[in-house]
Amino acid sequence: MITSTFRGLPGIGPSRERELWAKGIRSWNEVPRSGVLLSPRLDDGLRRGIDELQALFEEGDVRGLARRISPAEHWRLWPWALGRTCFLDIETDGFTDVVTSVAVHGEDGPRAFVRGVSMNGLGEMLEGYDVVVTFNGASFDLPVLRRAFPGLPIPPVHVDLRSVFKRLGEQGGLKKIEARLGLTRPGEVEGVDGYEAVRLWHRWDDDRDLGALCTLVEYNLYDAIQLRPLFDIGYNRLVEQTGLPIEPVRIYERGDVLYDVSKILGELRSRF
DNA sequence: CCAACCATGAGAGTTGCTGT
DNA sequence: ACAGCAACTCTCATGGTTGG
Numbered sequence: 001m002i003t004s005t006f007r008g009l010p011g012i013g014p015s016r017e018r019e020l021w022a023k024g025i026r027s028w029n030e031v032p033r034s035g036v037l038l039s040p041r042l043d044d045g046l047r048r049g050i051d052e053l054q055a056l057f058e059e060g061d062v063r064g065l066a067r068r069i070s071p072a073e074h075w076r077l078w079p080w081a082l083g084r085t086c087f088l089d090i091e092t093d094g095f096t097d098v099v100t101s102v103a104v105h106g107e108d109g110p111r112a113f114v115r116g117v118s119m120n121g122l123g124e125m126l127e128g129y130d131v132v133v134t135f136n137g138a139s140f141d142l143p144v145l146r147r148a149f150p151g152l153p154i155p156p157v158h159v160d161l162r163s164v165f166k167r168l169g170e171q172g173g174l175k176k177i178e179a180r181l182g183l184t185r186p187g188e189v190e191g192v193d194g195y196e197a198v199r200l201w202h203r204w205d206d207d208r209d210l211g212a213l214c215t216l217v218e219y220n221l222y223d224a225i226q227l228r229p230l231f232d233i234g235y236n237r238l239v240e241q242t243g244l245p246i247e248p249v250r251i252y253e254r255g256d257v258l259y260d261v262s263k264i265l266g267e268l269r270s271r272f
Numbered sequence: 273c274c275a276a277c278c279a280t281g282a283g284a285g286t287t288g289c290t291g292t
Numbered sequence: 293a294c295a296g297c298a299a300c301t302c303t304c305a306t307g308g309t310t311g312g
Binding site: 195198 | 281282289290
């Protein structure tokens with residue numbers, strides 16, 4: 001949790017942070033107001049720093065807190081910022097910046113935004129979040145979205161699960177990592193990948209193949225939905241690896257959204 | 273108080289990898 | 293094909309500790 005974070009305060013790196021935890025200081029409010037902890041100078045910067053962090057925390061200022069924490073540690077905002085966090089994945093037509101489908105999964109369930117069908121409302125939905133979680137979004141999804149939709153209110157705090165899992169020693173793409181973690185997908189979208197998504201889009205765009213469009217959207221939705229349990233698992237493992245003195249989170253189960261997905265696909269079909 | 277040494281942090285440049 | 297970033301490595305600066 002974010003309140004156990006001391007790394008990034010003046011003079012505090014990974015090892016001094018661990019030192020604080022080892023001394024029994026597990027969160028900001030456990031820092032004694034007086035007495036020598038690390039050294040007079042470091043303690044001074046530490047006490048000043050946590051006063052500011054604590055104030056932002058109490059205001060629920062996710063953005064302000066993120067600005068004060070190194071981006072590599074933004075994962076620690078989980079699960080405190082759960083209600084302010086969305087999971088996002090996009091599909092494109094291949095090698096250009098044409099975005100064919102965007103799936104966003106947030107507190108109110110998943111939604112799909114389809115090119116030429118239902119792209120309106122993406123900005124309004126994203127505006128409701130402070131944190132966006134992706135897989136490789138730093139290199140792909142977010143830059144493409146920025147170019148395709150200038151001015152789109154993409155949440156300012158970004159957690160890229162690709163780097164989370166790389167840090168945990170898990171190489172490979174999203175599908176490979178899902179398989180290793182035992183996360184499965186329903187049969188109709190199993191085996192679909194980004195390249196297949198390109199072909200599905202053309203079957204719809206060129207031949208009005210509605211089944212292909214539905215498969216594409218369903219695939220896109222599951223990409224976004226799976227990011228949630230993936231983040232839970234990655235978070236728990238990072239907590240363990242870094243020795244953060246906090247409890248693991250419960251792994252999200254997608255049972256609750258199965259109905260949402262079939263409802264979205266039903267609405268999509270009913271438009272044609 | 274000082275000098276020497278050590279651990280840590282910060283910055284710069286390089287490499288490897290994944291998305292559709 | 294290629295953007296973009298973290299990890300890695302290297303170097304330099306900072307600050308703490310130790311022993312006198």
